Amino acid sequence: MEEEQYRPLSSVWEGSDAELIEQMLEFYPSITPEPILDATYNRGRFWRGSSRDVVSMDINPKFEPMILGDNRKMDGVPDDAFGVVVYDPPHVGPQGRDKSSKKFDVDFGATVECGKEQGWTLSYLYPPFLEQARRVLKPRGLLLAKITDMVNSHRSQWAHCDFMQMADEAGFTVCDLIIKVRTGPMVSTKWKTAHHARKRHCFWIVCRNDHRCER
Numbered sequence: 001m002e003e004e005q006y007r008p009l010s011s012v013w014e015g016s017d018a019e020l021i022e023q024m025l026e027f028y029p030s031i032t033p034e035p036i037l038d039a040t041y042n043r044g045r046f047w048r049g050s051s052r053d054v055v056s057m058d059i060n061p062k063f064e065p066m067i068l069g070d071n072r073k074m075d076g077v078p079d080d081a082f083g084v085v086v087y088d089p090p091h092v093g094p095q096g097r098d099k100s101s102k103k104f105d106v107d108f109g110a111t112v113e114c115g116k117e118q119g120w121t122l123s124y125l126y127p128p129f130l131e132q133a134r135r136v137l138k139p140r141g142l143l144l145a146k147i148t149d150m151v152n153s154h155r156s157q158w159a160h161c162d163f164m165q166m167a168d169e170a171g172f173t174v175c176d177l178i179i180k181v182r183t184g185p186m187v188s189t190k191w192k193t194a195h196h197a198r199k200r201h202c203f204w205i206v207c208r209n210d211h212r213c214e215r
Contacts, residue, residue: 009024011178017046017146018047018048020178021046025052025084030215031083031139033083035081035082036053036054036055037054037081037084038055039057039071040057040058040086040088040089041056042060042088055082057071057074057077059071071087071132072129073128077132079136080136080138082136082138083142084137084141084142084143084144085137085142086144087133089125112125122150123159126163130166130172134209140210141208142207142209143205143207144204144205145163145205146203150199154195160177163205172208172209173207173208173210173211174207175206177204178205178206179203182200182202
C-alpha cells in the first residue's frame with residue numbers, strides 16, 4: 001500500500017480567508033472539527049460555498065445568527081460542544097473609521113472603543129472570549145483566530161502578540177502563525193503623511209485546547 005504523501009501548509013497565504021480556513025481544517029485537527037462555531041459570523045463570508053457544519057454566532061441580530069449573543073459571554077452555549085471555534089474580532093476602532101462607508105463599520109468593527117481607557121487597543125476583548133472559547137471547545141479542539149495589528153495613539157499596537165500571550169495564559173497551546181497577504185494596502189485620499197508601513201497582511205493564529213500541538 002502506497003504511503004500517503006506529506007502535504008505542507010505554507011506559513012504565508014495569498015489566497016482568500018475561506019480557502020485558508022478549509023486548508024487549516026484539513027491540516028490541523030486531531031479530532032473531528034465539526035460542529036464548528038463561528039463566534040464572529042457577520043455576513044458569513046468565510047463559509048460561502050462550504051458544506052461544513054457551521055454554527056453561526058453574532059451580537060448583531062441583522063445577520064440572523066443561530067446564536068444571538070456576545071462571544072465574551074456565550075450564554076446558553078454548552079461546554080465541550082465544538083471541534084473548532086473561528087474568531088475574527090474587530091481590527092480597528094473609531095479612529096480608523098471611514099465615515100463615508102457604513103460597510104467599513106460592519107466589516108471592520110470600527111464602532112468598538114479603543115481609546116485611552118482601553119489602553120489604545122482592542123486587546124481587552126480577548127481574555128473573556130478566550131475563557132469562553134476554551135469552555136465550549138472539546139478537548140484537543142482548535143481555535144482559529146484572525147488578528148490584525150493597527151496603529152493607534154501614534155504607535156503600533158501589536159494585537160497578534162497580545163492574543164498569543166493571552167491565549168497561552170487562558171490555557172491554550174499556541175501552535176502556529178500564518179501570515180495572510182492581501183493584494184494591496186488600504187489607502188484613503190484623506191491621508192497626507194505616512195509614519196508607518198501600510199499593512200497589507202493579517203495573521204491567522206492556530207491554538208489547540210490541549211497542552212501540546214502535535215496531532
